[in-house]
Amino acid sequence: MKIPGDIKILGIFGDPIEHTLSPSIQNAAFNALSLNMVYLPFNVKNENLKEAVASIKALNMLGVNVTIPHKEAVMEFLDKVDEDAEKIGAVNTIVNRGGVLTGYNTDGEGYIESLTQETAFEVSNKNILMLGAGGAARGILYALLKRNPSKITIANRTIERAENLKAEFSKFFPEATINITGTNKIESIETFDLIINTTSSGMSGTEETKLIVEPKNFKKDAVVSEIIYKPMETPLLIEAEKNGLRLHKGLGMLIHQGALGFKLWTGKDAPVEAMRSAALVSLEAR
Ligand SMILES: NC(=O)c1ccc[n+]([C@@H]2O[C@H](COP(=O)([O-])OP(=O)(O)OC[C@H]3O[C@@H](n4cnc5c(N)ncnc54)[C@H](OP(=O)(O)O)[C@@H]3O)[C@@H](O)[C@H]2O)c1
Structure with missing residues (x-):
């Protein structure tokens, strides 16, 4: 060298x-x-x-x-x-x-750049489900809110964490519609245009867990987006592919x-x- x-x-x-x-x-x-x-x-x-x-x-x-x-x-x-x-x-x-x-x-903007280039998905006026409210979710949520989705539902295992995130970001985006729910209580799953997994569920080295959401119930033209890149094919993406959904991978x-x-x-x-x-x-x- x-x-x-x-x-x-x-x-x-x-x-x-x-x-x-x-x-x-x-x-x-x-x-x-x-x-x-x-x-x-x-x-x-x-x-x-x-x-x-x-x-x-x-x-x-x-x-x-x-x-x-x-x-x-x-x-x-x-x-x-x-x-x-x-x-x-x-x-x-x-x-x-x-x-x-x-x-x-650059995390959130990097996410959007990748989503746009790989799936041509436009966030504006779309109904979005974001799983997770941890560190990675913050930049992604911010970048999504800047693009005026019609609604974002944040589903997290620990509901208080999602509530805190909503409270913090609502100050910057007072017009935004942000719903909060537990990962075991997500409703109207068939209505989301984009489902993003920002949790570490499905990551290599974590316990084998049940899928948080079932792709068979998603809207037929929904995009299923994953931010885990190890493995590249997570259980969520594998199931989404079986159901003929559009995929956005984490890398x-x-x-x-x-x-x-x-x-x-x-x-x-x-x-x-x-x-x-x-x-x-x-x-x-x-
Ligand atoms: N592609 C990229 O560039 C990129 C960038 C950053 C991160 N990532 C990946 O994103 C994932 C999350 O990273 P992070 O930094 O946000 O981690 P974090 O701050 O620790 O947050 C983890 C999130 O996952 C949830 N979670 C963990 N295990 C779960 C389970 N078994 N069931 C349901 N929810 C679960 C947590 O819920 P609770 O709040 O209830 O604990 C929390 O919302 C990691 O896999 C990381 O590798 C990728």
């Missing part, structure tokens, strides 16, 4: 970090466009987060991604936070512009949140297909 003396350094801060696909995705993008940049994983413990953020300036890094568990905590150490990231309450991308660190959140969100970060750091459009191929190779190697 050739490392020129003037190479620009980027990376990702998280804990744990060994399984991240982001270095494969970003380095593939730098290679595809022959950019003099390298992207590295950094295991950052909670107690070292402040120093790690300061090191972005000290080491003249171009920027970093931030992942679990630092997306919220990192905000207080930044010079500026983009308005949307502030409202979402989480940052996944930091850009260093001449020693000024600005935080962004696209990961690629497109990275593509938006790439654009913020480099000012260039990301080579999305090179990034996707690199992610697939890394996933298959596991």
Whole structure:
């Protein structure tokens, strides 16, 4: 590997970090466009987060991604936070512009970009069911609400968490219709145009659980959207495919949140297909 003396350094801060696909995705993008940049994983413990953020300036890094568990905590150490990231309450991308660190959140917009490109689904005026109210749900909900769906139902196992999310986001979108329900009490399942799973139910390594919703009861032209990418074919997607429904898989969100970060750091459009191929190779190697 050739490392020129003037190479620009980027990376990702998280804990744990060994399984991240982001270095494969970003380095593939730098290679595809022959950019003099390298992207590295950094295991950052909670107690070292402040120093790690300061090191972005000290080491003249171009920027970093931030992942679990630092997306919220990192905000207080930044010079500026983009308005949307502030409202979402989480940052996944930091850009260093001449020693000024600005935080962004590209998760929700990355999700929408992937949904649009892969299924052509338009959120405006649609009736949407979002399963889950955890960290990933926040950016997705925010990006959906910006596009004026007719209604969003948030179904979560712990109903208080969904209620809190509604209360927080209703302040920013007072016109929006947001319903809350438990995952075991979802009604009128046949009326939703888009069903998104943002829970970790179905993820590799989690217990085999019953499907939260049954695709056989969905509207025939509904899109079934998953944000889990390991496995690529989750039980929900497998069942949805058997029922002839339109599918949106989870890897696209990961690629497109990275593509938006790439654009913020480099000012260039990301080579999305090179990034996707690199992610697939890394996933298959596991
Ligand atoms: N594609 C991407 O780029 C991307 C990005 C971020 C995350 N993800 C994936 O998204 C998933 C969620 O991540 P997160 O950061 O939001 O996690 P999180 O903050 O821990 O939230 C987990 C959510 O899943 C629910 N849940 C967990 N197990 C469940 C079960 N057995 N039945 C029903 N609900 C269950 C939780 O409900 P309670 O509130 O009741 O606990 C909560 O709503 C993970 O699989 C992660 O890998 C993908």
